[in-house]
Amino acid sequence: MPRAALWAILLAMAVLLPFAADLAGQGYYVGFATRVAIFAIAALSLDLILGYGGLVSLGHAAFLGIGAYSVGIWTSHGVTAAPVHWATALAAGGLFALVTGLIALRTAGVAFIMITLAFAQMLFFLAVSLKAYGGDDGLTLWDAARLGPLDLSDDRTLYWVAIAWLVLFLLLGRHLVASRFGLVLQGARSNERRMRALGFDIRRHRLLAYVLSGMAASIAGCLLAHMTDFVSPAYMSWQRSGELVVMVLLGGIGTLHGAILGAAVLLILEEVLAGLTQHWMLILGAILVAMALVARRGLHGLLAALRGRR
Amino acid sequence: MTGPLLQLAGVEAAYGRSQVLFGVDLVVEAGSAVALLGRNGMGKTTTIRTVMGLLPLQAGIIRFAGQPVAGLPAHRIARAGIGLVPEGRQIFPNLTVHENLVATARAGAGAGGWTLARIHQLFPRLAERAGNLGSELSGGEQQMLAIGRALMTNPRLLILDEATEGLAPLVRREIWSSLARLRAEGLTILVVDKDVEALARLCDRHAILERGRVVWTGTSADLLATPEVARRHLGLGG
Numbered sequence: 001m002p003r004a005a006l007w008a009i010l011l012a013m014a015v016l017l018p019f020a021a022d023l024a025g026q027g028y029y030v031g032f033a034t035r036v037a038i039f040a041i042a043a044l045s046l047d048l049i050l051g052y053g054g055l056v057s058l059g060h061a062a063f064l065g066i067g068a069y070s071v072g073i074w075t076s077h078g079v080t081a082a083p084v085h086w087a088t089a090l091a092a093g094g095l096f097a098l099v100t101g102l103i104a105l106r107t108a109g110v111a112f113i114m115i116t117l118a119f120a121q122m123l124f125f126l127a128v129s130l131k132a133y134g135g136d137d138g139l140t141l142w143d144a145a146r147l148g149p150l151d152l153s154d155d156r157t158l159y160w161v162a163i164a165w166l167v168l169f170l171l172l173g174r175h176l177v178a179s180r181f182g183l184v185l186q187g188a189r190s191n192e193r194r195m196r197a198l199g200f201d202i203r204r205h206r207l208l209a210y211v212l213s214g215m216a217a218s219i220a221g222c223l224l225a226h227m228t229d230f231v232s233p234a235y236m237s238w239q240r241s242g243e244l245v246v247m248v249l250l251g252g253i254g255t256l257h258g259a260i261l262g263a264a265v266l267l268i269l270e271e272v273l274a275g276l277t278q279h280w281m282l283i284l285g286a287i288l289v290a291m292a293l294v295a296r297r298g299l300h301g302l303l304a305a306l307r308g309r310r
Numbered sequence: 311m312t313g314p315l316l317q318l319a320g321v322e323a324a325y326g327r328s329q330v331l332f333g334v335d336l337v338v339e340a341g342s343a344v345a346l347l348g349r350n351g352m353g354k355t356t357t358i359r360t361v362m363g364l365l366p367l368q369a370g371i372i373r374f375a376g377q378p379v380a381g382l383p384a385h386r387i388a389r390a391g392i393g394l395v396p397e398g399r400q401i402f403p404n405l406t407v408h409e410n411l412v413a414t415a416r417a418g419a420g421a422g423g424w425t426l427a428r429i430h431q432l433f434p435r436l437a438e439r440a441g442n443l444g445s446e447l448s449g450g451e452q453q454m455l456a457i458g459r460a461l462m463t464n465p466r467l468l469i470l471d472e473a474t475e476g477l478a479p480l481v482r483r484e485i486w487s488s489l490a491r492l493r494a495e496g497l498t499i500l501v502v503d504k505d506v507e508a509l510a511r512l513c514d515r516h517a518i519l520e521r522g523r524v525v526w527t528g529t530s531a532d533l534l535a536t537p538e539v540a541r542r543h544l545g546l547g548g
Binding site for chain 1: 362364377383385386388390391394396400402403404407409410412413414415416459460463
């Protein structure tokens with residue numbers, strides 16, 4: 001089957017999912033699918049810097065927090081227009097990425113992991129100290145965000161909005177990684193010194209990738225707040241950042257759509273296993289270890305290998 | 311522009327505390343081809359890396375097109391118009407042949423006007439292998455790609471570190487003939503290799519490095535006329 005047709009079918013299935021859920025009397029799954037789409041955006045944005053830039057960030061959840069608080073703070077002041085929330089999140093996320101990236105990108109490897117983690121923790125504790133916006137307890141959003149005539153508290157509407165953002169970011173991401181910019185980024189991942197000796201100031205390329213990645217993840221944070229009607233510092237905990245890294249690794253790094261697959265599979269596994277036993281973390285851990293051993297290139301690589309064998 | 315395209319005077323460089331270059335003097339005139347010779351460990355690669363700004367200059371002067379380049383970051387030096395084909399090729403294994411070439415394409419300082427089509431003309435093999443990953447190429451194809459990649463930056467000076475090392479004789483011949491073509495088109499070349507005969511055919515001048523200094527310079531005729539030079543400094547001809 002041609003690729004375009006496959007993508008069209010997947011997209012059609014994603015768009016029609018709420019109707020199927022209704023027919024099956026399982027409206028709950030619309031909310032769950034929205035969650036998957038939101039984390040897919042966050043994982044996809046992380047894959048841009050992790051998979052293509054070779055930069056392992058353990059602070060990516062900070063951007064989820066920035067997006068969520070953009071929604072939360074505006075809403076608490078009576079501003080419910082989603083475009084305002086989103087524009088604020090894009091600006092704040094981009095700025096945070098720019099400032100922290102300027103510092104973090106002076107390093108690489110383990111130092112980069114530590115610095116991104118440290119910045120995310122700083123933001124976490126800043127949110128805890130924001131008593132006016134709920135501090136540690138978080139902030140409940142009493143008014144639903146609106147997108148023109150659309151009410152984002154409606155499960156289906158929010159789901160379609162999330163899917164639209166996901167598709168947009170996937171298309172933009174694919175375009176970006178195939179561009180000269182993306183090629184320089186990938187070349188620098190395998191041989192940084194060579195790329196510099198060919199005349200590229202790769203720190204600028206990496207900074208731009210980091211900023212774009214942070215902006216996309218901030219949108220995921222907005223959507224998360226729209227969905228839960230609640231904002232709290234927990235959105236930017238380092239465990240959450242770790243989860244995003246696991247999603248990318250699970251799906252297959254450096255593929256973009258692998259990150260979407262990873263987000264979906266991890267969230268489904270959590271859901272299914274948590275329904276089976278309260279010790280579900282143990283099973284999940286075992287599955288992740290097995291994946292790391294068997295499928296080094298993640299689920300994407302596993303699928304590609306299976307296709308190749310046939 | 312007046313003066314040589316590349317000029318090194320009294321260049322000293324070190325890896326940490328161990329000094330490798332003790333005052334290298336070298337001149338590469340625009341439009342010429344110069345060979346840098348010497349046994350292993352005498353400082354050829356170190357000289358090139360110092361020129362490229364990949365290793366800090368401890369003392370001395372490096373001028374490219376009349377401008378001092380010492381202290382500039384590597385990417386600025388490359389942009390001034392130096393294309394490097396490094397030892398061990400170092401192509402990007404995770405990019406395809408096509409991607410390796412277009413990633414680095416740049417309207418550079420040189421007037422080469424290099425395009426993908428011209429690279430394919432120079433190395434037809436790269437056109438055949440356009441969709442293959444860098445990691446799937448043979449050594450010869452990798453070297454062609456490394457040269458193509460450097461040319462795509464439109465350099466005024468092409469530097470090759472170990473132009474044909476480890477390649478099959480047939481591929482070596484193809485590399486040398488392509489370098490001769492580039493030379494004939496007016497590209498300035500600085501090349502390191504061990505094949506004295508091939509270098510004598512390609513280059514106008516030769517410089518021999520020994521323990522971090524240039525101990526001999528001369529023309530191709532000088533080099534071939536005095537076999538004891540090659541014997542003493544390069545360990546050739548027994």
